[in-house]
Amino acid sequence: MRQTVRLFDKPPELFKLFQPLFGPKSIQYANGLEGRTRRNTYDRAFSHEAVGRTFPVLDECADELIEKLRAMAAKGERIPLSRFCIGLAIKAILRVTVEPDSASLPDEQVAQLKSCYDLAWNEMEARLTQGEPEAGDHRVQAFNDALSHLHEFVDSTVRRRSAMKFDSDVDKTFADLAIELHAKDAEALRSDVITYMVGGFHTSGYLLLWALYYAIQHPNLADRLRAESAEVLGAAGEANMAAIGQMTFHRAFLDETMRLSCLAPFAARVSDAEVEVGGHTLPAGTPVIQALGTAGMCSEAYPEPDDFNPDRWTGQQLFEPFGFGRRKCPGYRLAYAETALWLSRLLAAFRFRLVDETYTAVSSFGLLTKPNEEVWVLAEAL
C-alpha cells in the first residue's frame, strides 16, 4: 500500500454510487489540479493550530451530553449509545466546520439531521448490495426527501455565513474557505460542505461508539484510560493539543479500535499515466484499492488479530486508519483530538455497562463499519 503513497487521484467510478448524497461536484470526485487546489485551501481549516482552537467547542459539546446522560443515569434509563455518539459528532462537526459561535443546535434539529443521514446513507449502501431502486419505488421518494432536507440545511447555513466579514483568516471555518473558493459554483460549494459534514461526523461518531463498546468489554483498560486522563488533563488544567498528544494510551486505544472495528475499510487511487506498484506495471487508469482493513488484520504485523490489545501500538505500523500521502483524510487531527477528549470525559463521568450483558456487536460492513443495531447501555455516574 505504501508504494501508492505518491498517487493523489481517486478513481471516481469507485465512489460514484455515493454521488447522489455527496453531490456531483464533491471533492470525492475532484482529481488533478482541481483536487489539489481544494485540498490546499481546505486543509488550512484542519491544521494542528486550527484543531487546537476547537477545544472549547468540543468541550462544550461534551458538557451538554454529560448533563443529559447524568439525568438518564439518575433515573436508571437505558441509553441508545449510537444515537448519542452520532448526535455529539454532528453538533461538533457543524460547530467546527461551519459556525463555531452559534448557540448550540437544538436537539430536534440534530435528531432530524441524523435521521436524514441514516436514511440517505442506508439507501446508498442498499444500492451497493441490492441494486438501484425502480423509478417510482418509495425508496426513491424517501431518499429525495432526506436529501432536500440536508440541502436546505446546508444552503441556509451557507447563506448566513456568506454575509459575514472577518478581521483575520484565523476566524474562518472550513465553510468560509469553501464559500470563497466556490464563489461562482453553488453546486460545488454545497457538495463539499455535505462531504465534509458527513465525512466528519459518521466516522468520528462511530469511532467513539466502538471505543466505548471496547471500554465496556475491557474494564481494566477503561481504568487505565481514566488514570491517564486524570494524570495528564488534571495537570494541564484544560484540554489542548499538547495534553492530547501526551495521552498516548488514549491514542493507542483509538488506533486499536479503528483496527479491530475496521472502521474505514479502504481507500483507493488511480494514475493517469502508467505506474509501477509493488513490482507490477499498472496501465494508466487502473484503480488500486488500498485495503486498510485487511492490513489491520494481518497476523504477522498483528499477532492474534482478533484480540483487542492497545499495547500492540508501538513503533512503525502497517495499518493506517486515515490513508496515506497528500490525499490522506483531511480530518485526522480533528478526529483524534475530539474522540480522545470525549472518551476521557465520558469515562471520567460514568461507568457504562451493556443492558444485555450477553450482547456482542455484529458489524455491518460498507464504506464505513458500524454495529448493525443500536447499542443499549446503562450508565452509573462516578
Ligand code: HEM
Ligand atoms: C475516525 C475518524 C475518521 C476516519 C477513520 C476517516 C477515514 C478516512 C479515510 C480512510 C479517507 C480516505 C483517505 C484516502 O483516500 O487516502 C478519508 C477521506 C476523507 N475524510 Fe476522513 N476519516 C475520519 C474523520 C474525518 C473527519 C473528522 C473529517 C472532517 C473534516 C473527514 C473528512 C474526510 C474527507 C472530506 C475525505 C475525502 C478527502 C479527499 O477526497 O481529498 N474525515 N477519511
